[in-house]
Amino acid sequence: MPKRNFFAAALAVALLAGTALAGPVFAQESVLKFVPSSDLPTLDPSQTTAKITGNMGFLVFDTLFSMDSNLVPHPQMVDNYTVSDDGLVYTFVLRDGLAWHDGTPVTAEDCVASLERFFAKDGMGGTLKASTESLVAVDDKTFVLTLNAPYGLVLDVLAKVDQPIPFMYPKSLIGEDPNIPFTVPVGSGPYSYNAEESKPGIQLVFDRNAAYVPRSEPQDMLSGGKVAGTDRIVWTFIADRQTAANALMAGEVDFVEGPPADMLPILRADSNLEVAARDPRGELIVLRFNSLNPPFDNAKARQAFAMVVDQQSYLQAAVAPGEGKECRSIYTCDSPYSTDVGTELIGSGDVESARKLVEESGYGGESIVLLQPTDLPTVNNFALIAAQELRSIGFNVELAASDWASIIQRRAKTEPQSEGGWNMFITTASGGLLDTPISNLPGKTNCEAAWAGWPCDEEAEAIKARFALTSDPAERREIADEFQKRVYELMTFVPGGQYQLFDAWNVNVDNVVIGAASPLYGVTKVAQ
Numbered sequence: 001m002p003k004r005n006f007f008a009a010a011l012a013v014a015l016l017a018g019t020a021l022a023g024p025v026f027a028q029e030s031v032l033k034f035v036p037s038s039d040l041p042t043l044d045p046s047q048t049t050a051k052i053t054g055n056m057g058f059l060v061f062d063t064l065f066s067m068d069s070n071l072v073p074h075p076q077m078v079d080n081y082t083v084s085d086d087g088l089v090y091t092f093v094l095r096d097g098l099a100w101h102d103g104t105p106v107t108a109e110d111c112v113a114s115l116e117r118f119f120a121k122d123g124m125g126g127t128l129k130a131s132t133e134s135l136v137a138v139d140d141k142t143f144v145l146t147l148n149a150p151y152g153l154v155l156d157v158l159a160k161v162d163q164p165i166p167f168m169y170p171k172s173l174i175g176e177d178p179n180i181p182f183t184v185p186v187g188s189g190p191y192s193y194n195a196e197e198s199k200p201g202i203q204l205v206f207d208r209n210a211a212y213v214p215r216s217e218p219q220d221m222l223s224g225g226k227v228a229g230t231d232r233i234v235w236t237f238i239a240d241r242q243t244a245a246n247a248l249m250a251g252e253v254d255f256v257e258g259p260p261a262d263m264l265p266i267l268r269a270d271s272n273l274e275v276a277a278r279d280p281r282g283e284l285i286v287l288r289f290n291s292l293n294p295p296f297d298n299a300k301a302r303q304a305f306a307m308v309v310d311q312q313s314y315l316q317a318a319v320a321p322g323e324g325k326e327c328r329s330i331y332t333c334d335s336p337y338s339t340d341v342g343t344e345l346i347g348s349g350d351v352e353s354a355r356k357l358v359e360e361s362g363y364g365g366e367s368i369v370l371l372q373p374t375d376l377p378t379v380n381n382f383a384l385i386a387a388q389e390l391r392s393i394g395f396n397v398e399l400a401a402s403d404w405a406s407i408i409q410r411r412a413k414t415e416p417q418s419e420g421g422w423n424m425f426i427t428t429a430s431g432g433l434l435d436t437p438i439s440n441l442p443g444k445t446n447c448e449a450a451w452a453g454w455p456c457d458e459e460a461e462a463i464k465a466r467f468a469l470t471s472d473p474a475e476r477r478e479i480a481d482e483f484q485k486r487v488y489e490l491m492t493f494v495p496g497g498q499y500q501l502f503d504a505w506n507v508n509v510d511n512v513v514i515g516a517a518s519p520l521y522g523v524t525k526v527a528q
Contacts, residue, residue: 029231029232030230030231030232030524030525030527031230031231031232031233031234031525032229032230032232032233032234032254032255032509032520032523032525033234033236033252033253033254033255034233034234034235034236034253034254034255034257034520035235035236035237035238035244035247035248035253035255035256035257036052036055036235036237036257037052037257037258037376038052038237038373038375038376038403038404038405039200039201039237039239039375039403039404039405040052040053040056040200040204040405041053041404041405041408041409042181042408043056043181043182043183043184043185043193043200044181044182044183044185045057045061045163045164045165045167046117046118046121046164046167046169046174046178046181047121047164047179047181048163048164048408049162049163049164049433049441049451050163050408051162051163051430053163054162054163054164054165055518055519055520056185056204056235057165057167057185057187058165058189058222058517058519058520058521059189059190059191059206059233059519059520059521060101060185060186060187060189060191060192060193060206061167061168061169061185061187061188061189062076062077062098062167062168062187062188062189062226063076063077063158063159063165063166063167063168063222064076064077064078064092064111064158064159064166064168065078065155065158065159066159066221066222066223067159067161067221067222067223067516067517068220068221068222068223068224069220069221069515069516071161071516072223073155073156073158073159073223074159074217074223074224075095076159076215076222076223077094077095077098077106077111077168077188078092078093078094078095079093079094079095079096079141080093081093086150087147087150087151087152088133088146088147088148088149088150089144089145089146089147090144090145090146090147090154091138091142091143091144092108092111092142092143092144092145093141093142094106094107094108094111094141094142095215096213097213098188098213099188099211100170100186100187100188101186101187101188101192101193101209102170102186103211104170105140106168106170106188107137107140107141107171108137108138108139108140108141108142108143109137109140109143109171110168110169110170110171111137111143111168112135112136112137112143113169113171113174114166114167114168114169114171114174115135115166116135116178117169117174117178118164118166118167119132120178120179121164121178122160122164122166123438123439123441123444123446123449123450123451124153124157124160124438124439125157125160125164125166126446126449127157127438127464127465127468128151128153128154128157130465131147131148131149131151131468132145132146132147132148133146133147133148134146149469151468151469152471153438153468159222160432161222161432161516161517162430162432162433162439162517163433167187168187168188169182169186169187170186173186188212189209189212189226189521190208190209190212190214190226190227190228190521191206191207191208191209191228191233191521192206192207192209193205193206194206194207201237202236202237203234203235203236203237204234204235205232205233205234205235206232206233206234206235207231207232208228208230208231208232209228212226212228214226214227219511219513219522221513221515221516221517221519222517222519226519226521226522227521227522228521228522229511229521229522229523229524229525230523230524230525233520236253239375239403240375241258241259241260241263241375241376241377242260242263244256244259245259245260245263245266245267245504248267248273248504248505248506249266249267249270249272249273251272251506254505254506254508254509254525255503255504255505255506255509255523256503256504256505257503258376258378258501258502258503259502259503259504260377260378261318261319261320261377261378261502264320264502264504265320267504271507272506272507273504273505273506273507274504274505274506274507274509274512275502275503275504276502276503276512276514277500277501277502277503277514278501278503278512278513278514278515278518279430279431279500279501279514279515279516279517279518280500280514280515281332281334281430281431281432281516282332282334282430282431282498282499282500282501283428283429283430283498283499283500283501284327284332284428284429284430284431284434284495284496284497284498285311285314285318285382285426285428285495285496285497285498285499286426286427286428286429286442286493286495286496287305287309287382287386287424287426287493287494287495287496288424288425288426288427288442288451288452288453288492288493289302289305289423289424289453289491289492289493290421290422290423290424290452290453290454291453291454291455291456291490291492292414292453292454293414293416293417293421293423294362294363294366294416295358295361295362295363295364295366295368295395295423296423296424298361298362298363299489299490299491300357300358300360300361301357301358301361301363302490302491302492302494303345303357303491304354304355304357304358304361304393305354305389305390305393305395305494306345306346306347306491306494307345307346307347307348307349307350307351307353307354307357307393308347308349308351308354308389308392308393309346309347309386309389309494309496310347310349310385310389311326311327311328311347311495311496311497312326312497313385314382314385314496314497315496315497315499317378317381317382317385318378318381318382318497318499319499319500323499323500324497324498324499324500325497325498325499326347326497326498327495327497327498328340328343328346328347328495329343329484329495330434330440330442330443330483330484330487330488330493330495331434331435331436331440331480331484332431332434332435332498333498334431334435334498335431335434335435335436336435336477337435337436337437337476337477337480337481339480339481339484341481341484341485342484342485342486342487342488342489343484343488345488345491346488346494346495351392351393354393355393355394358393358394358395359394363394363395365396366396366417367396367397367398367417368390368395368396368397368398368417368423368424369398369400369417369421369422369423369424370383370386370387370390370397370398370399370400370422370423370424370425371383371400371402371407371410371411371422371424371425371426372384372399372400372401372402373402373403373404373407374401374402374403375403375404376404379404379426379427379428382426382496383399383426384399386424386426387399390424398417400422407425410422411425411452412452414448414454425452426496428501429441429442430516431516432516432517436467436480437463437464437467437468437479437480437483438464438467438468440483440487442492442493443460443464443483443484443487443492443493445457445458445460445461445487445490445492446461453492453493455490455492457486457490459486460483460486460487460490463479463482463483463486464483466479467479467480467483508525508526508527509523509524509525509526510523510524510525510526511523511524
């Protein structure tokens with residue numbers, strides 16, 4: 001049977017349900033059918049570090065500034081801005097034609113409220129907040145950021161490409177509490193969220209925003225004009241990745257994010273498909289501890305596990321031979337700050353010494369809850385490897401299996417494992433979340449404001465603050481080394497190796513961005 005006529009029964013059920021939900025699609029309407037790597041944990045990008053929610057956010061929301069392919073920030077919602085001679089006062093003027101999807105105008109007050117929400121939820125945003133004297137709206141289109149000391153990364157922070165991204169929201173949508181998520185996204189971006197036809201957990205529907213006024217410059221990654229490439233984008237959630245890949249080969253969907261690694265050779269051999277890594281920086285495997293609760297509230301327990309982590313085992317579970325690389329730097333091995341400082345314990349393989357550290361940590365044999373995402377085959381395999389390594393040094397491991405969206409919700413719990421909490425989870429992080437002391441997500445040690453795991457260390461935070469205050473390259477490199485050394489003394493996480501994630505799409509799909517961010521809004525589709 002020709003493979004473009006083949007359609008797995010399980011997939012047929014999912015897509016037929018999705019077709020019924022999406023409503024009529026007229027012949028003249030172009031629709032991009034996209035299968036994301038997992039379900040979304042939330043529709044509020046400010047509430048999660050999950051990249052998939054950020055990708056949704058790029059469709060619906062907009063940012064004040066945006067990065068080009070060289071990671072240089074450019075105005076996006078901002079028309080023009082000025083900086084005072086002393087570098088302390090930034091005045092921003094919004095461009096004409098900005099409107100929310102409900103038709104109301106975007107105002108400076110909306111932007112101030114959105115930035116305050118971002119400052120409360122993001123580490124880089126929090127660092128900028130610490131240098132802020134005031135942030136006020138002057139009129140409907142103008143707001144002013146006044147610093148208490150020069151801070152050279154203001155525009156970089158406002159153009160941040162990794163989650164949480166500083167998207168702009170209507171003030172009426174987000175309220176005053178930054179910890180309360182909204183459930184129906186209303187933005188000002190090139191696509192609007194179709195709440196009527198979307199069914200979270202099954203499909204999300206985004207329609208071209210006919211009222212959106214793009215910038216006149218050509219698109220360059222996230223900068224320039226955001227011109228909608230199709231009339232509609234439909235995200236269909238297919239938990240089984242092999243089924244999703246079969247759907248792509250059958251021509252039932254246009255684009256699959258993260259197909260199974262063992263199917264990549266088959267997909268590459270299909271002349272109807274393109275296979276590529278949309279982010280050439282790749283991902284670092286992150287083995288993350290809960291530093292708040294026993295036993296990993298003790299650094300010796302964390303260090304013990306680090307000693308038996310075999311990066312080759314994780315890489316073999318993720319990619320074909322030669323496609324990944326061992327990497328022990330917290331910054332990834334492609335960052336200008338990549339270093340081996342402080343990495344001596346990681347993967348040393350000294351099982352007996354690791355067992356001794358476990359004993360010294362006071363571990364009493366309680367169950368270690370390791371979160372296992374069954375809908376992400378590669379990360380699921382990572383969890384199995386980590387469980388084996390933990391058991392090899394005396395830990396009693398319980399694998400808690402669920403889908404990835406549920407894991408993201410559970411990892412936000414600070415309660416002990418006996419009350420529905422957790423002890424370890426595994427994920428991957430891109431370079432933008434890792435490549436400097438300021439951006440490094442698993443290296444944040446600001447207690448309850450840190451990423452899930454909540455390590456707490458004033459010394460590491462002080463080192464990071466010194467990095468932010470200097471612009472001297474040599475001094476920054478020294479401070480970056482110092483920061484990594486301290487992070488590995490604490491062992492807030494263990495790197496499991498670095499590799500690229502591959503996506504696949506039909507050859508009639510064009511304008512797929514290859515870069516640190518790969519938004520879908522400009523992707524086009526040629527009728528076949």
